[in-house]
Amino acid sequence: MFRMLRPALRPIAVGLLTLAACAWNGAGADTALSLPAQVGRQIFFDQSLSGSGQMSCASCHDPNNHYAPSNALAVQLGGPGLNQAGTRAVPTLTYKDYTPAYADLADNPDGVSAPGPGGGFTWDGRAATLAAQAQIPLLSPIEMANTSIQDVVNKLQKTSYVALFQQAFGANAFSDPNTAFSDALAALQAYQLEDPSFHPYTSKYDLYSSNKIGGTLTAAEARGFAVFQDPARGNCAACHYSGAGVGGAVAQFTDYSFEAIGVPRNMNDIAANRLVHGLPVFFDMGLCSRPDHPLPASAPYCGMFKTPTLRNVASRKVFFHNGQIKSLTDAIRFYATRDTNPELWYPTVNGVVQKFNDLPTRYQGNIDPQMPLDGRAPGSTPPLSEQDISDLVAFLGTLTDGYVPPAQTTTTSTQSQAAKAVH
Numbered sequence: 001m002f003r004m005l006r007p008a009l010r011p012i013a014v015g016l017l018t019l020a021a022c023a024w025n026g027a028g029a030d031t032a033l034s035l036p037a038q039v040g041r042q043i044f045f046d047q048s049l050s051g052s053g054q055m056s057c058a059s060c061h062d063p064n065n066h067y068a069p070s071n072a073l074a075v076q077l078g079g080p081g082l083n084q085a086g087t088r089a090v091p092t093l094t095y096k097d098y099t100p101a102y103a104d105l106a107d108n109p110d111g112v113s114a115p116g117p118g119g120g121f122t123w124d125g126r127a128a129t130l131a132a133q134a135q136i137p138l139l140s141p142i143e144m145a146n147t148s149i150q151d152v153v154n155k156l157q158k159t160s161y162v163a164l165f166q167q168a169f170g171a172n173a174f175s176d177p178n179t180a181f182s183d184a185l186a187a188l189q190a191y192q193l194e195d196p197s198f199h200p201y202t203s204k205y206d207l208y209s210s211n212k213i214g215g216t217l218t219a220a221e222a223r224g225f226a227v228f229q230d231p232a233r234g235n236c237a238a239c240h241y242s243g244a245g246v247g248g249a250v251a252q253f254t255d256y257s258f259e260a261i262g263v264p265r266n267m268n269d270i271a272a273n274r275l276v277h278g279l280p281v282f283f284d285m286g287l288c289s290r291p292d293h294p295l296p297a298s299a300p301y302c303g304m305f306k307t308p309t310l311r312n313v314a315s316r317k318v319f320f321h322n323g324q325i326k327s328l329t330d331a332i333r334f335y336a337t338r339d340t341n342p343e344l345w346y347p348t349v350n351g352v353v354q355k356f357n358d359l360p361t362r363y364q365g366n367i368d369p370q371m372p373l374d375g376r377a378p379g380s381t382p383p384l385s386e387q388d389i390s391d392l393v394a395f396l397g398t399l400t401d402g403y404v405p406p407a408q409t410t411t412t413s414t415q416s417q418a419a420k421a422v423h
Helices: 035-044 130-139 149-156 162-169 177-194 204-209 219-229 328-337 361-366 386-397 411-422
Strands: 020-024 030-034 103-106 116-118
Touching: 030 035, 030 177, 035 162, 035 177, 130 149, 130 177, 149 177, 162 177, 219 386, 328 386
Parallel strands: none
Antiparallel strands: 020 030, 103 116
């Protein structure tokens, strides 16, 4: 069974845990954060905790863009000189609080689909918790580029919030570097779990689903929602599940599953993907690229990447694990025409379309045949019309947080003004 993620904090005095301070949550409201979460907030925005001294968690996970990149880069730049490109697009950090740890045979929250790969953090699910995920960029040479755990801890001890760290984790918090580093990761996790700006539920869809004023869908949005749910057209809900889920979760717009859909190779933005003498020398194969999923035993998982939440997807500028698709409209059009018009997405060599060019041929049997990617013949009718695509874009726009309904004009107010005019 999926289990709701809980903060993995080491024991802290109860008296300290009950202390809280007001913290700006980025969405226009104050909220009480525990001491560990207050430390996590400081760490999240601290550029000094990087090899360059110019990069923080917020550099890629911008709170002004729903904790996702605010630029249009397919992969972000990091490293000591902030000039080394990553190999995968940076996902949002919003709506991660119900994400379970990865399992090869995870129960699907829809209660219908057969168990399969699901859960975990990052595109391949290798991190079991938000704390474990936070370790990856801190120590990656092409991201925050700290040289070691000790390097991070040394920098933490020079920060302006070192006393707060000790208040949260004890006067001797820095006596053991590994423990101090674990506490820092736990603090980042606590911040992301506690601060409502990471899971605000302030979209138009949230008003609609709770039957609140301002949540009425437009005609295009309503049609798009129908496309989203329709198994014979978009079939989006098959993976981007919007029902009740694990631990009381509702409308996460992901089932945490992994799918291989044959996204085109990104050779422009990812140096490792470029051809050498006309041939690829590197493939990012998702799940089977994990150290704990070696080949050949993990061959059935090659090409699979995690299904992301669709909340705030309309604010994104690049799509899929490699950022190859640059607009939401094109992301949907890829689903509609990957099979019917593959030449739109894949290169043609000697008159032959190189379909699924980012997955070795021997693993292409892993490609998911669910609608709308059902493998229909080239030149046949796409499962989605241009109207369907436009309507689906409109609906997905309702998943953007921070929605403010138009001012409501009430009949009562108008009648009252008219009555005053008469008298």
